[in-house]
Amino acid sequence: MAEFKKLKLLDFWVSPYGIRCRLALAEKEVEYDLLEQNLQDKSELLLKSNPVHKKIPVLLHDGKAICESLIIVQYIDEVFPGKSSILPSDPYARSHARFWADFVDKKVAGLALQMWKLGKGEELDETIKDFKEVLRTLETELGENKYFGGDEFGLVDIALVPFTSWFYSFKAFADFSVEKECPGLAKWAKRCEERESVAKVLPDPKKVYELFYARRKKMGIE
Amino acid sequence: MAEFKKLKLLDFWVSPYGIRCRLALAEKEVEYDLLEQNLQDKSELLLKSNPVHKKIPVLLHDGKAICESLIIVQYIDEVFPGKSSILPSDPYARSHARFWADFVDKKVAGLALQMWKLGKGEELDETIKDFKEVLRTLETELGENKYFGGDEFGLVDIALVPFTSWFYSFKAFADFSVEKECPGLAKWAKRCEERESVAKVLPDPKKVYELFYARRKKMGIE
Numbered sequence: 001m002a003e004f005k006k007l008k009l010l011d012f013w014v015s016p017y018g019i020r021c022r023l024a025l026a027e028k029e030v031e032y033d034l035l036e037q038n039l040q041d042k043s044e045l046l047l048k049s050n051p052v053h054k055k056i057p058v059l060l061h062d063g064k065a066i067c068e069s070l071i072i073v074q075y076i077d078e079v080f081p082g083k084s085s086i087l088p089s090d091p092y093a094r095s096h097a098r099f100w101a102d103f104v105d106k107k108v109a110g111l112a113l114q115m116w117k118l119g120k121g122e123e124l125d126e127t128i129k130d131f132k133e134v135l136r137t138l139e140t141e142l143g144e145n146k147y148f149g150g151d152e153f154g155l156v157d158i159a160l161v162p163f164t165s166w167f168y169s170f171k172a173f174a175d176f177s178v179e180k181e182c183p184g185l186a187k188w189a190k191r192c193e194e195r196e197s198v199a200k201v202l203p204d205p206k207k208v209y210e211l212f213y214a215r216r217k218k219m220g221i222e
Numbered sequence: 223m224a225e226f227k228k229l230k231l232l233d234f235w236v237s238p239y240g241i242r243c244r245l246a247l248a249e250k251e252v253e254y255d256l257l258e259q260n261l262q263d264k265s266e267l268l269l270k271s272n273p274v275h276k277k278i279p280v281l282l283h284d285g286k287a288i289c290e291s292l293i294i295v296q297y298i299d300e301v302f303p304g305k306s307s308i309l310p311s312d313p314y315a316r317s318h319a320r321f322w323a324d325f326v327d328k329k330v331a332g333l334a335l336q337m338w339k340l341g342k343g344e345e346l347d348e349t350i351k352d353f354k355e356v357l358r359t360l361e362t363e364l365g366e367n368k369y370f371g372g373d374e375f376g377l378v379d380i381a382l383v384p385f386t387s388w389f390y391s392f393k394a395f396a397d398f399s400v401e402k403e404c405p406g407l408a409k410w411a412k413r414c415e416e417r418e419s420v421a422k423v424l425p426d427p428k429k430v431y432e433l434f435y436a437r438r439k440k441m442g443i444e
Contacts, residue, residue, distance in 0.1 A: 052321075
């Protein structure tokens with residue numbers, strides 16, 4: 001395993017955005033220091049490293065800060081050759097991967113957040129309807145492929161797979177079963193979980209559920 | 223001038239996203255067919271080429287569709303060598319350019335749209351306040367540089383410069399003067415306008431104003 005001792009990741013364990021970066025680093029077999037952040041009391045280092053958005057994840061490489069998860073993943077891909085590339089080499093295939101990773105950012109992330117933040121009611125029903133449509137669009141794009149990039153685990157897989165550790169919470173809180181609604185996507189999630197990098201990085205869905213449950217309790221939903 | 227007769231751009235003249243693509247193509251001195259779209263009655267070609275978002279711009283290259291403006295610009299940069307690169311070759315500089323282009327997408331675009339859609343009142347005042355802050359952040363990032371990428375006109379310039387043809391409308395509708403509030407940014411806009419690609423592609427601010435005025439009239443603001 002290559003050593004890059006000057007590599008640090010400012011992160012928070014459950015963040016799907018942080019998980020993307022950890023996945024990319026695991027895929028490249030690169031060592032780094034994980035600096036877990038308290039998002040309720042942001043560190044000087046975080047505020048200094050990402051003064052614009054003040055958000056994790058931030059990758060520090062030789063003291064230089066790289067922000068925004070998909071940008072970090074592309075940076076990791078460009079800097080560390082590793083065993084394989086996260087983005088394909090063909091420009092059209094690259095643009096295709098970027099399009100779907102961007103789709104995950106624009107469509108999945110917001111709805112997934114809503115899914116555990118809402119109590120039963122009309123707003124949740126609407127969110128479930130929209131979420132189902134978005135996941136089915138992704139399932140159609142996946143088709144019969146092993147991964148979104150075809151045979152190779154790549155950018156879109158890295159963008160989306162962190163949210164699979166929330167599937168258990170979607171079932172518990174919103175009675176929404178990805179397995180039932182999008183079986184192809186659920187199978188893809190299982191395939192990803194069998195991958196070493198994903199198994200190593202993805203948090204336990206029950207721990208994610210416990211965190212969300214505590215937050216829902218604080219919000220007065222549970 | 224290189225000829226790529228199979229290159230087509232589905233676009234709408236005033237779209238800042240479309241302008242980005244036209245700028246990138248002009249920078250690379252690539253010929254293409256411009257297929258102006260009617261967004262009130264979307265063509266079969268547009269719906270087929272971008273079935274997910276159903277939006278312009280779409281670049282068609284040898285029959286393959288590339289969507290989302292910043293992804294299109296990166297594709298153009300990767301496929302057509304041209305005189306110079308739109309993205310720098312150094313991975314950190316690339317991530318830095320991607321970060322600020324993404325900032326323009328996340329922060330400028332929505333507020334700029336609000337700026338001409340709102341009548342006088344509290345909501346407009348709030349928007350102006352936020353917009354000023356966003357533009358000042360960009361002005362600080364620009365610093366004393368000629369362009370956002372330093373001496374080279376690049377991704378961030380391409381992402382932001384289309385909105386400069388709206389400055390005249392901001393003054394007319396919201397009494398917001400970029401020249402007064404952000405003189406450094408106004409000077410950068412002037413420098414960009416002197417560039418051949420920008421002069422060729424950017425629409426006349428008065429024509430933009432006329433379109434917005436007509437829309438505001440329809441919305442009952444004027």
